[in-house]
Amino acid sequence: MSDPKITEDLIAAHGLAPDEYAEIIRLLNREPTYTELGIFSAMWNEHCSYKSSKKWLRTLPTTGPQVICGPGENAGIVDIGDGQCVVFKMESHNHPSYIEPYQGAATGMGGILRDVFTMGARPIAAMNSLSFGEPDHPKTRQLVNGVVDGIGGYGNCFGVPTIGGEVRFHPAYNGNCLVNAFAAGLADTDKIFYSAASGIGMPVVYLGAKTGRDGVGGATMASAEFDENIEEKRPTVQVGDPFTEKRLMEATLELMATGAVISIQDMGAAGLTCSAVEMGDKGNLGIRLNLNDVPVREVAMTAYEMMLSESQERMLMVLNPALEAEAKAVFEKWDLDFAIVGETIAEDRFLIYHNDRVMADLPLTKLAGSAPEYDRPWVKTPAAPELQPVPGVDPVDGLRALISSPNYAAKQWVYQQYDTQVMADTVVAPGIGAGIVRVHGTPKMLAFTSDVTPRYVKANPVEGGKQAVAEAYRNLTAVGATPLATTDNLNFGNPEKPEIMGQFVGAIQGIGAAVSALNMPIVSGNVSLYNETDGTGILPTPTIGAVGLINSADDLIAGQARDGHIALLIGETHGHLGQSALLAEVFNREDGDAPAVDLTAEKNNGDFIRANHSLITACCDLSDGGLALAAFEMAENAGVGVTLNSDDTPTLFGEDQGRYLIACDFDQAEALMVAAGAAGVPIETVGQFGGDQVKFGASSAPIGELSTLFRSAFAQSVT
Amino acid sequence: MRAGVIVFPGSNCDRDLAVALERAGASVSMVWHKDSRLPDGLDLVAIPGGFSFGDYLRCGAIAAQSPISKAVVKHANSGGYVIGICNGFQVLTETGLLPGALMRNAGLKFLCKPVGLRVETSDSAFTSGYSAGQTVQFPVAHHDGNYTADAELLKRLNGEDRVAFRYVNNPNGSSDDIAGVLSKNRRVLGLMPHPERAVDGAHGGVDGGGMFASLVNVMQSA
Numbered sequence: 001m002s003d004p005k006i007t008e009d010l011i012a013a014h015g016l017a018p019d020e021y022a023e024i025i026r027l028l029n030r031e032p033t034y035t036e037l038g039i040f041s042a043m044w045n046e047h048c049s050y051k052s053s054k055k056w057l058r059t060l061p062t063t064g065p066q067v068i069c070g071p072g073e074n075a076g077i078v079d080i081g082d083g084q085c086v087v088f089k090m091e092s093h094n095h096p097s098y099i100e101p102y103q104g105a106a107t108g109m110g111g112i113l114r115d116v117f118t119m120g121a122r123p124i125a126a127m128n129s130l131s132f133g134e135p136d137h138p139k140t141r142q143l144v145n146g147v148v149d150g151i152g153g154y155g156n157c158f159g160v161p162t163i164g165g166e167v168r169f170h171p172a173y174n175g176n177c178l179v180n181a182f183a184a185g186l187a188d189t190d191k192i193f194y195s196a197a198s199g200i201g202m203p204v205v206y207l208g209a210k211t212g213r214d215g216v217g218g219a220t221m222a223s224a225e226f227d228e229n230i231e232e233k234r235p236t237v238q239v240g241d242p243f244t245e246k247r248l249m250e251a252t253l254e255l256m257a258t259g260a261v262i263s264i265q266d267m268g269a270a271g272l273t274c275s276a277v278e279m280g281d282k283g284n285l286g287i288r289l290n291l292n293d294v295p296v297r298e299v300a301m302t303a304y305e306m307m308l309s310e311s312q313e314r315m316l317m318v319l320n321p322a323l324e325a326e327a328k329a330v331f332e333k334w335d336l337d338f339a340i341v342g343e344t345i346a347e348d349r350f351l352i353y354h355n356d357r358v359m360a361d362l363p364l365t366k367l368a369g370s371a372p373e374y375d376r377p378w379v380k381t382p383a384a385p386e387l388q389p390v391p392g393v394d395p396v397d398g399l400r401a402l403i404s405s406p407n408y409a410a411k412q413w414v415y416q417q418y419d420t421q422v423m424a425d426t427v428v429a430p431g432i433g434a435g436i437v438r439v440h441g442t443p444k445m446l447a448f449t450s451d452v453t454p455r456y457v458k459a460n461p462v463e464g465g466k467q468a469v470a471e472a473y474r475n476l477t478a479v480g481a482t483p484l485a486t487t488d489n490l491n492f493g494n495p496e497k498p499e500i501m502g503q504f505v506g507a508i509q510g511i512g513a514a515v516s517a518l519n520m521p522i523v524s525g526n527v528s529l530y531n532e533t534d535g536t537g538i539l540p541t542p543t544i545g546a547v548g549l550i551n552s553a554d555d556l557i558a559g560q561a562r563d564g565h566i567a568l569l570i571g572e573t574h575g576h577l578g579q580s581a582l583l584a585e586v587f588n589r590e591d592g593d594a595p596a597v598d599l600t601a602e603k604n605n606g607d608f609i610r611a612n613h614s615l616i617t618a619c620c621d622l623s624d625g626g627l628a629l630a631a632f633e634m635a636e637n638a639g640v641g642v643t644l645n646s647d648d649t650p651t652l653f654g655e656d657q658g659r660y661l662i663a664c665d666f667d668q669a670e671a672l673m674v675a676a677g678a679a680g681v682p683i684e685t686v687g688q689f690g691g692d693q694v695k696f697g698a699s700s701a702p703i704g705e706l707s708t709l710f711r712s713a714f715a716q717s718v719t
Numbered sequence: 720m721r722a723g724v725i726v727f728p729g730s731n732c733d734r735d736l737a738v739a740l741e742r743a744g745a746s747v748s749m750v751w752h753k754d755s756r757l758p759d760g761l762d763l764v765a766i767p768g769g770f771s772f773g774d775y776l777r778c779g780a781i782a783a784q785s786p787i788s789k790a791v792v793k794h795a796n797s798g799g800y801v802i803g804i805c806n807g808f809q810v811l812t813e814t815g816l817l818p819g820a821l822m823r824n825a826g827l828k829f830l831c832k833p834v835g836l837r838v839e840t841s842d843s844a845f846t847s848g849y850s851a852g853q854t855v856q857f858p859v860a861h862h863d864g865n866y867t868a869d870a871e872l873l874k875r876l877n878g879e880d881r882v883a884f885r886y887v888n889n890p891n892g893s894s895d896d897i898a899g900v901l902s903k904n905r906r907v908l909g910l911m912p913h914p915e916r917a918v919d920g921a922h923g924g925v926d927g928g929g930m931f932a933s934l935v936n937v938m939q940s941a
Binding site for chain 2: 149152153156157158159241242243244246247250333334335412415416417418419420421422423424425426427438553
């Protein structure tokens with residue numbers, strides 16, 4: 001069988017621009033082979049090379065005394081004391097999930113779990129941030145049902161608790177849903193594994209499932225816009241097998257304990273190509289592979305297909321040859337493939353043999369390091385037009401509009417499809433605020449949250465970027481956690497459009513400022529661009545996943561509001577209604593600026609909550625829906641009523657930042673007032689919990705009636 | 720009490736179950752599915768939740784054919800105690816140690832939430848710590864927990880007082896609201912809800928602790 005001739009069309013079909021192809025010719029001094037063209041396209045696409053985003057990602061704060069490993073490895077690593085660390089990352093699987101929701105979302109989970117256990121960490125928590133089109137759009141229900149089913153199908157079988165996430169709906173996602181999967185694992189600080197190969201002539205070992213033709217070209221597909229021919233892309237989506245992944249995790253962790261692993265890398269996007277090149281490049285070594293030794297599940301696979309397959313549940317490692325027998329025994333125990341497929345070499349070459357022929361012979365460092373990098377033109381997002389007057393609403397009617405929208409309704413329809421308790425360490429399951437798991441066998445706990453308000457980012461990328469971080473900070477703070485670090489999943493439209501690139505740049509600036517001020521550096525992340533269909537982009541959606549540490553149950557804030565509790569508001573209220581949930585859900589308007597984020601106030605208010613945690617029974621951050629929605633959620637969660645003194649629309653529904661609502665008894669409230677006075681933190685009494693009514697000023701409704709609405713609206717929208 | 724927790728490659732509640740048993744005072748050994756015999760002197764065999772062999776087809780069907788399952792059947796047939804939780808219950812029905820079958824949930828979706836259960840009999844080593852009619856709360860987490868039995872089997876289970884737990888609000892369509900059943904000799908229990916996820920106030924409540932305490936008590940006085 002002869003390879004196709006390289007033509008302009010073939011180059012374009014590989015997502016390579018003419019100048020990028022010219023660069024390949026320059027690097028090689030010859031025309032690439034077909035397999036080599038595929039390898040370049042896999043390495044140089046946006047998804048793998050970050051060519052449009054790298055320049056800006058470099059500006060993000062990524063270091064701190066708590067950071068063991070920042071971006072660049074499979075996942076970030078943060079110290080949690082006592083010789084242990086948390087390993088985490090968030091990654092998108094947007095394009096595959098839109099094409100094939102179940103498998104797209106399932107393999108998104110698979111990929112992120114592999115990133116975590118590749119580093120030697122056992123996954124202990126997962127989250128998902130999902131953005132869908134409007135509920136009535138003909139594709140939305142199928143996507144919601146498929147994606148949630150896929151996440152559950154994979155995560156439940158694998159055995160990791162899903163403890164948080166987000167689900168939003170907006171017409172801007174009609175043609176491009178977002179599926180951002182987060183996973184975190186636990187490892188011993190002295191038993192972390194990296195991808196850099198070392199030693200010459202060391203065996204390169206293939207582990208896990210066999211290679212098939214699924215996912216060939218997946219990373220290239222994920223770097224392109226969609227059009228009406230989207231159905232043709234279905235074969236580029238991979239198929240997940242969580243049972244194999246579970247065995248691969250157990251076998252990998254067992255293998256690591258034998259001391260046989262020199263370096264290891266999972267096969268994710270661009271499969272064998274990307275993993276082998278990365279291991280060689282990081283270790284300053286060349287790699288030679290013999291594809292005849294690769295375990296395959298289909299006959300007559302070509303070198304091109306094997307190098308570009310994105311078959312799931314596979315790993316590549318460099319083995320300590322002295323322990324080959326022990327390593328092999330572990331994989332036989334778990335009935336997984338274990339094959340030596342190549343070796344590390346001294347020369348800077350990526351050398352691929354198949355059927356005794358050289359199918360690719362590329363300069364490895366250049367393949368990895370010469371990926372084009374663009375300084376894309378960008379324009380600053382213009383200031384949002386001033387907010388037009390907002391009519392007052394009956395406060396309880398306003399609340400009804402929010403809680404009957406699938407955006408703000410209870411999400412138990414989603415969370416009940418995920419195993420939230422496996423591993424038996426879940427302290428706070430998904431609901432309102434951060435999810436919490438115990439660090440197994442210790443008094444410590446880890447809190448997790450994922451946040452972004454895309455409306456804000458669109459109106460004002462800088463403040464919106466800050467706000468995503470600030471909200472994550474508040475969600476962690478509200479349970480008593482000290483924020484440690486963040487992972488970012490940056491979902492945007494086509495970066496070749498200056499206004500989209502401007503959103504990206506602005507959001508990065510805002511995120512950078514916030515993670516620096518709030519001491520929660522970015523340790524890992526992922527960029528997903530070209531989220532456009534027929535030229536229409538999504539709302540800019542830089543999802544922030546954040547991790548916080550709770551040293552013991554004494555520091556935890558996880559109580560419930562009770563009858564007679566005072567409702568105390570921390571932070572300043574100005575009544576900012578621009579881009580608010582009320583505006584969107586009640587008036588179908590998205591005007592005005594995003595709320596400004598005062599990072600100093602965020603820090604002070606957060607520190608105040610932590611310092612006074614023993615005086616706080618329950619706490620909730622204020623975000624979408626402002627004081628009204630936070631008060632309702634706290635009351636509903638506790639099964640009591642709530643009375644807020646104000647009936648003023650901006651006071652109740654404004655989305656000023658840096659605020660928390662606290663429930664505590666009278667004595668605690670008095671002590672908090674004194675402490676806040678001393679700390680210079682704004683505090684006010686806004687009402688009290690109790691009874692069976694939700695009362696905002698003179699407007700009221702039974703909590704039971706509102707609770708029924710809140711708990712049924714989501715399912716009604718998506719089933 | 721000496722307990723052995725069976726580990727299939729896709730078990731994922733094995734550690735949780737071992738922790739719950741140890742917490743109640745049992746000494747626990749983990750038993751690999753490829754072993755063809757159980758450790759000597761076990762008082763209880765515990766089959767945990769999870770997805771034993773991926774369970775892409777009939778849950779527990781492949782696990783029931785594994786070497787260790789033959790040993791478990793032998794243990795049960797000679798009067799040994801066995802508990803199967805969630806996937807473990809599915810495995811027990813596939814081995815024939817317990818009657819009935821676990822079909823896909825009536826709602827067709829995976830369901831994870833705390834549910835109320837009525838203890839139907841205190842006449843077993845598993846439930847002697849509860850009183851009949853008592854309501855307890857355990858979490859469920861399953862896709863295939865719809866216990867299915869024909870009229871004749873239901874009559875037999877009811878007549879022989881072999882329904883151990885019933886759902887207060889049936890979450891999955893199970894026949895007669897059945898959440899857990901006992902073998903004829905009352906020494907094998909299968910149930911879909913997870914008592915091992917309800918042994919710790921910080922995690923999922925404490926109602927499941929009664930089951931493990933009851934087992935340890937019975938074994939110690941035996």
